[in-house]
Amino acid sequence: MTRKKRIVGFDLETGSAKRLYTWNEPEPYIVLCGWIEDGVTHVTNDPAELLEVLMAADIIYGHNIYAFDIPALAVHAGANYEALMAKAYDTMVLAQEEHPPAPKTMPVVLYNLQAVAERVGVEGKTDESKRLAGKKVAELAEAAAEGLTGREAQAAKRAVKAKYKDVYDAAHLIDWWDPELIEYLEGDLVSNQNVFRKLWKHLNRGVSRDELENFRNLNRMVYLGCRIHRPTAELRVAEENAKVAEARMQLSDMCPGIPEDAESPLATNPGKAAFEAGLIAVGVKPEHIPRTPNTGKVSTAKDALSSGDWVVTVEKEQKRFDARTKESYIQIRKARERRQGLRQLYPDNPKVQEMCELATTISGKSRKFAEILGKTGPDDMVHSKIGNLQVSRRVAFIEPSITNVGKRGVGLQQRSLIVPRKPGEVIMCSDLSQGDMRIMAALSQDPEYMKLFVGDRDAHAEVAVALLGTKELQELAAQVGALEALMQMNMMYLRDQAKAIGHGVNYGMGVDSTIANTGLPREIVERYFRMRAQTYRVLNRWTDEARKEAESGWILDNGFGRSMRCDPLQAHTQGPALYGQSGTREIIMRGVRQMPLSVKQMLLMVVHDEVVLSVPRERYEEIAMIVQESLRVTWRDVFFDCDVSNPGENWGECYDKDKGKVWQKHYKAYQENLAMAA
DNA sequence: ACTGACTGCGCC
DNA sequence: AAACGGCGCAGTCAGT
Numbered sequence: 001m002t003r004k005k006r007i008v009g010f011d012l013e014t015g016s017a018k019r020l021y022t023w024n025e026p027e028p029y030i031v032l033c034g035w036i037e038d039g040v041t042h043v044t045n046d047p048a049e050l051l052e053v054l055m056a057a058d059i060i061y062g063h064n065i066y067a068f069d070i071p072a073l074a075v076h077a078g079a080n081y082e083a084l085m086a087k088a089y090d091t092m093v094l095a096q097e098e099h100p101p102a103p104k105t106m107p108v109v110l111y112n113l114q115a116v117a118e119r120v121g122v123e124g125k126t127d128e129s130k131r132l133a134g135k136k137v138a139e140l141a142e143a144a145a146e147g148l149t150g151r152e153a154q155a156a157k158r159a160v161k162a163k164y165k166d167v168y169d170a171a172h173l174i175d176w177w178d179p180e181l182i183e184y185l186e187g188d189l190v191s192n193q194n195v196f197r198k199l200w201k202h203l204n205r206g207v208s209r210d211e212l213e214n215f216r217n218l219n220r221m222v223y224l225g226c227r228i229h230r231p232t233a234e235l236r237v238a239e240e241n242a243k244v245a246e247a248r249m250q251l252s253d254m255c256p257g258i259p260e261d262a263e264s265p266l267a268t269n270p271g272k273a274a275f276e277a278g279l280i281a282v283g284v285k286p287e288h289i290p291r292t293p294n295t296g297k298v299s300t301a302k303d304a305l306s307s308g309d310w311v312v313t314v315e316k317e318q319k320r321f322d323a324r325t326k327e328s329y330i331q332i333r334k335a336r337e338r339r340q341g342l343r344q345l346y347p348d349n350p351k352v353q354e355m356c357e358l359a360t361t362i363s364g365k366s367r368k369f370a371e372i373l374g375k376t377g378p379d380d381m382v383h384s385k386i387g388n389l390q391v392s393r394r395v396a397f398i399e400p401s402i403t404n405v406g407k408r409g410v411g412l413q414q415r416s417l418i419v420p421r422k423p424g425e426v427i428m429c430s431d432l433s434q435g436d437m438r439i440m441a442a443l444s445q446d447p448e449y450m451k452l453f454v455g456d457r458d459a460h461a462e463v464a465v466a467l468l469g470t471k472e473l474q475e476l477a478a479q480v481g482a483l484e485a486l487m488q489m490n491m492m493y494l495r496d497q498a499k500a501i502g503h504g505v506n507y508g509m510g511v512d513s514t515i516a517n518t519g520l521p522r523e524i525v526e527r528y529f530r531m532r533a534q535t536y537r538v539l540n541r542w543t544d545e546a547r548k549e550a551e552s553g554w555i556l557d558n559g560f561g562r563s564m565r566c567d568p569l570q571a572h573t574q575g576p577a578l579y580g581q582s583g584t585r586e587i588i589m590r591g592v593r594q595m596p597l598s599v600k601q602m603l604l605m606v607v608h609d610e611v612v613l614s615v616p617r618e619r620y621e622e623i624a625m626i627v628q629e630s631l632r633v634t635w636r637d638v639f640f641d642c643d644v645s646n647p648g649e650n651w652g653e654c655y656d657k658d659k660g661k662v663w664q665k666h667y668k669a670y671q672e673n674l675a676m677a678a
Numbered sequence: 679a680c681t682g683a684c685t686g687c688g689c690c
Numbered sequence: 691a692a693a694c695g696g697c698g699c700a701g702t703c704a705g706t
Binding site for chain 1: 684685686687688689690
């Protein structure tokens with residue numbers, strides 16, 4: 001007879017959650033541990049006691065345990081991280097499956113235990129931890145004022161309150177035997193058990209089980225962290241500050257009145273006024289002053305002051321008439337306009353040129369280096385969090401945000417901050433190739449569109465030939481292939497055009513916006529749209545259906561069994577976009593799931609369609625093959641390809657133009673070697 | 679003192 | 691009738 005499975009829920013009371021990885025107080029981080037089994041709660045201040053129970057259990061669960069409780073036990077109580085994670089079920093992840101997140105334009109869906117308990121209809125416990133921490137701060141303030149009187153007593157109290165401005169900074173000072181703390185913990189355990197019982201039906205759903213695994217994988221990356229090259233970060237911060245200080249001095253001379261004490265002087269009203277006056281003084285006509293569309297303030301955006309074009313999103317009021325109700329109404333619609341940058345308008349005015357350059361230097365100051373440096377621990381490691389789940393089920397690494405560090409131009413320097421975790425390792429990254437496009441092909445099953453992704457074909461080149469090419473080019477392409485034909489006829493610019501248009505069109509961009517964004521001539525864009533409609537009829541039909549479905553407020557199945565909430569008012573654009581984004585996310589997270597644990601432990605982060613790893617240098621080829629084979633998949637007869645970068649001493653080096661993304665070449669050679677050896 | 683809106687800029 | 695989607699962070703400002 002098999003023994004009854006032990007199912008144990010647990011929760012911790014700790015010091016400030018923000019300091020999980022940077023704890024340096026004399027008091028223990030973990031204040032109180034609690035677990036619940038078959039409705040019976042237990043509490044202890046000895047984490048080892050909890051660990052013994054958890055290790056003996058068959059299933060463990062808790063709320064947000066992937067991101068918090070399990071790493072806390074690993075960091076502060078010597079727990080075996082992988083052993084616990086392998087059998088852990090996070091009710092927060094289950095709750096996300098039960099009630100998907102909403103788009104930003106709709107009421108937010110919260111996933112704290114209280115909110116989840118309410119939604120699934122069980123009793124919740126209000127969040128009392130903040131109150132208890134606040135009570136502790138008050139006690140400490142009283143203690144500090146003990147024996148003092150009058151002003152001195154007040155000052156002592158104020159000092160304590162300032163020290164614990166964030167009351168959670170005093171959470172670790174709460175006595176573990178405080179009856180209120182114990183009661184609170186027990187309440188959470190009971191509530192969590194009830195929530196788990198409501199949600200454990202998800203353990204029978206493949207997609208939910210996959211999602212649990214996805215979040216185990218993502219949070220492993222957070223737990224293991226990224227190494228930051230501190231000297232580079234510090235140097236960049238200093239460089240930025242020096243450069244901006246110099247530009248501020250020069251611009252202040254030309255535009256008197258720019259505030260000296262503001263962190264971003266051109267974001268202040270006086271600064272904007274001074275800048276505008278300065279421009280007028282050197283000959284800029286008032287009607288040429290660039291303005292932000294909503295408030296009409298002077299725009300100091302890089303593009304607005306550039307010598308190129310500037311794309312602004314403006315909201316236009318349109319008078320509409322409802323034939324049914326016979327009422328006219330005003331509708332606001334978004335439109336994109338392409339305007340000329342200020343430097344483009346005054347090419348021969350050196351003063352305007354200089355002022356614009358200086359302003360761009362000042363307002364474009366990158367704070368990314370400082371942001372990352374500020375969150376880097378004394379061990380040079382940074383543990384970003386996994387941000388809130390997005391409607392498309394995409395996730396971001398935040399605090400600091402790693403998802404949006406620069407990739408092009410000078411921004412690429414930002415990636416040089418991220419270096420391998422250990423000596424002897426190098427950085428590897430791997431990207432899905434045109435993930436969103438392939439998702440659209442797979443979902444629509446448009447035979448013509450699917451053909452773009454067969455074999456070694458270059459989708460953008462194919463589209464360029466099919467939609468923008470001449471008959472002559474198309475005939476040649478039929479002989480030698482699209483890419484080769486474009487090169488032979490010296491028409492590679494068509495590929496760039498197709499690529500530029502294609503990105504937006506997948507998300508529902510219209511003709512006018514495409515012209516505004518790309519700067520391409522109207523006739524080319526219109527031709528593209530016309531040809532696309534003719535060539536990919538099935539895709540268009542699918543797109544229309546996706547829009548219609550999104551108007552209901554829900555996309556019931558993204559193709560992988562997951563539903564998405566959407567905003568009916570934005571269905572036309574949001575519907576197809578969400579399918580594409582979520583599908584790409586499913587493919588990449590599936591790829592991660594395919595990796596063996598040892599490779600998963602090398603992962604640093606996932607950036608939507610890219611994975612980044614820190615791998616032993618001497619195993620680069622082997623790991624590259626595993627990563628590539630893990631990510632590659634054929635889904636609904638569409639092949640999802642990926643490439644692998646060259647090794648980099650830092651993340652930025654993986655994108656080195658000279659080295660390029662030439663892994664395939666190495667991979668083929670590697671396979672040939674293997675075949676030869678066999 | 680805090681909050682939310684707005685701006686600007688970065689990513690996929 | 692026409693419409694590119696999804697984000698996070700820092701700084702400023704206005705309102706409470």
